[in-house]
Amino acid sequence: MGTDQADIVVGIDLGTTNSLIAYVDGDTPKVLADTDGNLLVPSVVSFAEGKLLTGIDAKEHWVERAESTVYSIKRFMGRDSNEVGEDREYLPFAFEEDENRLIHIQLGSKTYTPPELSAMILRELKQRAEKHFGRPVNKAVITVPAYFNDTQRQATKDAGKIAGWDVLRIVNEPTAAALAYGLDRKEKQTVAVYDLGGGTFDISILKLSEGIFRVLATGGDTHLGGDDFDRQLMKYFAEKISAAGVSGPMDDPRAIQLLRQEAERVKIALSANSTANFLLTLPGKPEISGTISRDEFEEMIRPIAQRTAGPCKQALADAKLTPEDIDAVVLVGGSTRMPLIRELTERIFGQKPYTDLNPDEVVALGAAVQADILGGSRRDTLLLDVIPLSLGIETMGGVFSRLIHRNTTIPTSAQEMFTTFVDGQTSVDFHVLQGERELAADNRTLARFKLTGIPPLPAGIPRIAVQLMIDADGILQVKAQETRSKVEQSIEIRPSSGLTKDEVERMIDDSFDHAEEDFLARQTAEAITEAKSIIHAVEKSLRKNEDLISEAKRAMIASSMERLKKTMTDKDHGAIRDAIDHLDKVTHDVAEKILNRALHEAIKDTSVTGNQSAIE
Amino acid sequence: MSTPKQTDQSHSLCWNCHSELESPYKCVRCVKIQPWADDTDYFQFLGLPRRLQIDLDDLEARFLKLSRIFHPDFFQESEFAEQDIALVNAARLNKAYATLKDRETRAGYILELELGEKYRPTKNVPPELATSIFEVQELMAELSTHSGNAAEQETIKALKARKEELHKDSHARLEELDVHFAAYDKVIGAATSPFEPSVRRKIEEILRAMDQTLAARLYLKRIIQNITATLEGNSTNGH
Numbered sequence: 001m002g003t004d005q006a007d008i009v010v011g012i013d014l015g016t017t018n019s020l021i022a023y024v025d026g027d028t029p030k031v032l033a034d035t036d037g038n039l040l041v042p043s044v045v046s047f048a049e050g051k052l053l054t055g056i057d058a059k060e061h062w063v064e065r066a067e068s069t070v071y072s073i074k075r076f077m078g079r080d081s082n083e084v085g086e087d088r089e090y091l092p093f094a095f096e097e098d099e100n101r102l103i104h105i106q107l108g109s110k111t112y113t114p115p116e117l118s119a120m121i122l123r124e125l126k127q128r129a130e131k132h133f134g135r136p137v138n139k140a141v142i143t144v145p146a147y148f149n150d151t152q153r154q155a156t157k158d159a160g161k162i163a164g165w166d167v168l169r170i171v172n173e174p175t176a177a178a179l180a181y182g183l184d185r186k187e188k189q190t191v192a193v194y195d196l197g198g199g200t201f202d203i204s205i206l207k208l209s210e211g212i213f214r215v216l217a218t219g220g221d222t223h224l225g226g227d228d229f230d231r232q233l234m235k236y237f238a239e240k241i242s243a244a245g246v247s248g249p250m251d252d253p254r255a256i257q258l259l260r261q262e263a264e265r266v267k268i269a270l271s272a273n274s275t276a277n278f279l280l281t282l283p284g285k286p287e288i289s290g291t292i293s294r295d296e297f298e299e300m301i302r303p304i305a306q307r308t309a310g311p312c313k314q315a316l317a318d319a320k321l322t323p324e325d326i327d328a329v330v331l332v333g334g335s336t337r338m339p340l341i342r343e344l345t346e347r348i349f350g351q352k353p354y355t356d357l358n359p360d361e362v363v364a365l366g367a368a369v370q371a372d373i374l375g376g377s378r379r380d381t382l383l384l385d386v387i388p389l390s391l392g393i394e395t396m397g398g399v400f401s402r403l404i405h406r407n408t409t410i411p412t413s414a415q416e417m418f419t420t421f422v423d424g425q426t427s428v429d430f431h432v433l434q435g436e437r438e439l440a441a442d443n444r445t446l447a448r449f450k451l452t453g454i455p456p457l458p459a460g461i462p463r464i465a466v467q468l469m470i471d472a473d474g475i476l477q478v479k480a481q482e483t484r485s486k487v488e489q490s491i492e493i494r495p496s497s498g499l500t501k502d503e504v505e506r507m508i509d510d511s512f513d514h515a516e517e518d519f520l521a522r523q524t525a526e527a528i529t530e531a532k533s534i535i536h537a538v539e540k541s542l543r544k545n546e547d548l549i550s551e552a553k554r555a556m557i558a559s560s561m562e563r564l565k566k567t568m569t570d571k572d573h574g575a576i577r578d579a580i581d582h583l584d585k586v587t588h589d590v591a592e593k594i595l596n597r598a599l600h601e602a603i604k605d606t607s608v609t610g611n612q613s614a615i616e
Numbered sequence: 617m618s619t620p621k622q623t624d625q626s627h628s629l630c631w632n633c634h635s636e637l638e639s640p641y642k643c644v645r646c647v648k649i650q651p652w653a654d655d656t657d658y659f660q661f662l663g664l665p666r667r668l669q670i671d672l673d674d675l676e677a678r679f680l681k682l683s684r685i686f687h688p689d690f691f692q693e694s695e696f697a698e699q700d701i702a703l704v705n706a707a708r709l710n711k712a713y714a715t716l717k718d719r720e721t722r723a724g725y726i727l728e729l730e731l732g733e734k735y736r737p738t739k740n741v742p743p744e745l746a747t748s749i750f751e752v753q754e755l756m757a758e759l760s761t762h763s764g765n766a767a768e769q770e771t772i773k774a775l776k777a778r779k780e781e782l783h784k785d786s787h788a789r790l791e792e793l794d795v796h797f798a799a800y801d802k803v804i805g806a807a808t809s810p811f812e813p814s815v816r817r818k819i820e821e822i823l824r825a826m827d828q829t830l831a832a833r834l835y836l837k838r839i840i841q842n843i844t845a846t847l848e849g850n851s852t853n854g855h
Contacts, residue, residue, distance in 0.1 A: 168692060169689075209680070210680075212680050212683065212684070214680075373689055373690075374689055374692045375692075376690075376692065376693055379690065382683060382684060382687055382689060382690075383689070384683060384687070384710075408710070408714065409710040409713075409714065410707075410710070411688060411703050411706050411707040411710065412707050412710050412711060413704075413707045413708075413711075469703075469707065470707075471688070471703060472687075472688045472689060472703075472706075
């Protein structure tokens with residue numbers, strides 16, 4: 001669509017529990033609300049009444065349609081079925097795996113991959129933005145947990161593309177939060193961002209100076225968050241239920257969902273109060289009620305909360321800092337509202353955390369600032385981020401050879417020379433991995449590729465340069481070249497777990513067409529609504545003010561209205577708008593006369609205008 | 617901050633508009649950023665003389681200033697050729713800063729620069745460390761034969777004490793690098809030409825000593841890791 005305005009670039013926080021979209025208005029980042037004023041879009045997709053619902057509409061169905069309502073999708077992004085293990089038994093919806101151990105979730109008659117489900121949330125956010133700005137919005141920055149590996153980042157980027165977004169950047173959540181926190185602070189300082197959300201934990205240590213936000217170290221756990229605290233409460237409830245002699249509460253998806261909802265409610269209540277009541281009303285079972293104290297709750301979640309301490313200490317050590325070097329501890333993510341977490345961070349860093357930011361919004365606001373930088377309107381601010389996990393290649397004997405160490409500032413690249421082991425060997429296999437373990441088998445496979453077309457030479461003679469390049473998204477590109485022959489080399493990269501390029505392309509094609517259609521359909525619907533109300537008003541005025549309008553004029557108006565009605569059935573919003581404009585022009589002078597009469601009647605004795613003759 | 621040293625780049629031309637470059641970073645005429653020339657080393661690119669005693673605050677300031685020039689974030693809307701230069705330059709700049717910031721990697725880099733690509737770190741065990749390493753290995757072997765008695769506790773105590781000593785030694789070696797750095801800077805600073813044979817001899821002597829220090833650090837690091845792993849393994853096996 002042609003427009004002379006600069007492209008809008010938005011920031012998106014694609015959360016485990018909720019998602020948000022924000023943009024920079026003038027100089028201030030703002031979260032976009034829906035028409036009811038809701039800022040959060042629940043990251044939920046549901047199949048109900050024959051169609052897919054997202055956000056608030058989907059969440060409404062998560063009890064009675066528990067088996068076809070998907071949430072916490074983020075925990076499955078870029079993960080294979082081996083990696084999601086214990087989540088399975090606490091989730092009411094079913095998933096299957098394909099031959100590549102990729103997860104597929106059944107909704108209605110179709111199955112969807114996690115990036116496709118996330119794309120549905122991202123599409124709702126896109127519609128929200130387009131409604132707000134009244135024009136297509138295509139460019140976005142999307143945040144991910146800092147500790148996401150390459151596959152998880154790639155999956156997020158794919159989700160964005162499927163939803164029709166041009167994803168300008170994948171930004172780390174704690175880094176985005178630091179950006180929002182430090183935007184108006186000019187003094188130099190070292191900040192720790194402790195980000196505990198619905199499903200992931202991140203710790204990042206940054207140095208802020210003169211508009212440059214430099215990450216010194218990052219750490220975390222991509223499988224630790226509010227969901228795990230809910231699960232402890234669910235276990236507790238399940239025990240209460242079986243103690244009361246009610247059997248098998250975990251068999252029924254609706255029951256799981258009711259327990260989850262109650263657990264979430266009680267957890268939140270216990271952040272503000274020292275005790276909370278619970279009421280378990282399972283379908284067809286007797287009600288069970290009780291009271292739980294904050295102390296009891298904290299006792300059951302303490303071991304999980306404690307798991308955040310290790311990454312904090314490691315990040316400090318990697319940054320070569322001690323807790324005394326930290327000027328501020330910034331809390332991000334809904335779970336940091338819990339008193340236990342606040343105490344824990346205070347103990348780790350030896351200071352009271354900074355809690356003035358809204359932990360739900362700060363990541364989206366920071367993403368909007370980064371969007372503003374990439375959109376070209378902000379040159380005074382710059383993020384320098386790091387790669388969270390080491391990258392390397394498997395070498396002889398299954399050893400992991402690190403080529404890029406964790407916490408290296410990105411973009412970065414590394415090159416290593418390889419050779420052949422057998423005389424006349426014309427291809428070499430490479431295995432690229434990410435992780436901190438010494439053996440390749442213990443780390444995460446990112447890609448396997450084969451370098452072919454090597455000239456047949458004695459073993460050890462070919463010199464193959466493999467270059468790993470990490471771009472500013474933290475996403476890997478691999479190049480390999482046999483340096484002696486200078487012959488063009490072909491690399492065949494097979495994604496280890498995730499979607500192939502072709503699959504993503506197909507999904508983009510599918511959804512992009514729909515996205516365009518969706519946008520047009522909405523535009524048309526709005527134009528039709530407007531046209532209807534205008535036609536109604538004109539017809540009413542014509543009846544009321546027959547005497548003011550000449551025969552000829554009436555014919556003109558009638559034909560203009562006919563034209564408008566015809567465009568409405570053609571469903572072309574541009575034509576509808578044109579026809580509305582035409583009708584507006586035709587009725588302009590009549591409208592003036594009608595207005596005068598109305599005024600005249602209102603102010604009985606005062607003559608506003610002397611001319612009340614029919615229009616020629 | 618001084619302006620970067622103009623060496624052989626002073627007569628190079630802009631890749632885009634072919635006008636003569638006044639700065640190696642950016643063309644003043646068409647404001648396009650310039651690719652990092654292959655013969656420009658980390659010191660030159662950061663505008664520093666080839667000296668090993670580095671003011672870390674100044675180094676950081678230079679790194680941040682150049683990051684503002686080259687970071688890919690600022691080239692999102694630029695043509696592909698310039699985006700590519702930004703990506704490659706930013707990656708090399710990050711590497712340059714990381715390398716020069718740390719004393720050990722800085723020493724390794726100067727060895728490569730001065731001695732060329734054929735330089736291979738020495739594999740000789742520093743003689744003064746040989747006995748110490750031998751003793752530690754004996755203690756670790758003892759630990760695997762004893763179990764659950766007073767002798768084991770003694771061995772653990774001895775190993776921990778050794779580890780502490782080795783830590784101190786390792787730290788002292790890092791300070792030894794500072795001595796080599798000062799010596800190197802002094803020789804280079806006083807020389808009229810760094811290529812003069814007497815100057816080269818002195819420099820190569822310092823470089824050899826630096827290589828030895830790095831080798832000692834590497835050995836110390838490995839043996840400390842081994843002790844830590846052995847102690848951890850021992851405490852988890854039935855204790």
